[in-house]
Amino acid sequence: MTASPAIPNPPADHGVAATRWVATGSLLALIVLCLAWELVLAPVRPGGTWLAIKALPLCIPLAGILKNRMYTYRWVSLVIWLYFTEGVVRGWSDKPPSQWLAWAEVALCLALFTACTLHVRLRQRNARAAADTAGASV
Numbered sequence: 001m002t003a004s005p006a007i008p009n010p011p012a013d014h015g016v017a018a019t020r021w022v023a024t025g026s027l028l029a030l031i032v033l034c035l036a037w038e039l040v041l042a043p044v045r046p047g048g049t050w051l052a053i054k055a056l057p058l059c060i061p062l063a064g065i066l067k068n069r070m071y072t073y074r075w076v077s078l079v080i081w082l083y084f085t086e087g088v089v090r091g092w093s094d095k096p097p098s099q100w101l102a103w104a105e106v107a108l109c110l111a112l113f114t115a116c117t118l119h120v121r122l123r124q125r126n127a128r129a130a131a132d133t134a135g136a137s138v
Helices: 014-041 050-066 070-093 098-137
Strands: none
Touching (some): 050 070, 070 098
């Protein structure tokens, strides 16, 4: 009786873990920023506004990002451009401190987009490498 050859595990990719942490952190920071901006820091009207509801769509992908679902990373990298656009528009048109918060939103959107796209790219590269390794050892 012969043992089947073990398929070597791909080396741990620290880039995948790092991009996952950056994506999670920037998404959480963006949710907090949106809420704090519209409720406390620089609301359009004193006492807060209903614009804080813009944080709600960001909560939807949070579970998928925390569960490391590839599909979530893909569509978040597309949806985030809506928040980027809002940040750029308000960064140019609002007065401080709202203007500074808008530019912070832009920076978080860029960090989230970069992390999501790199995460997807690295995971696909690792999957191809694992498939090539498995194919070569058979």
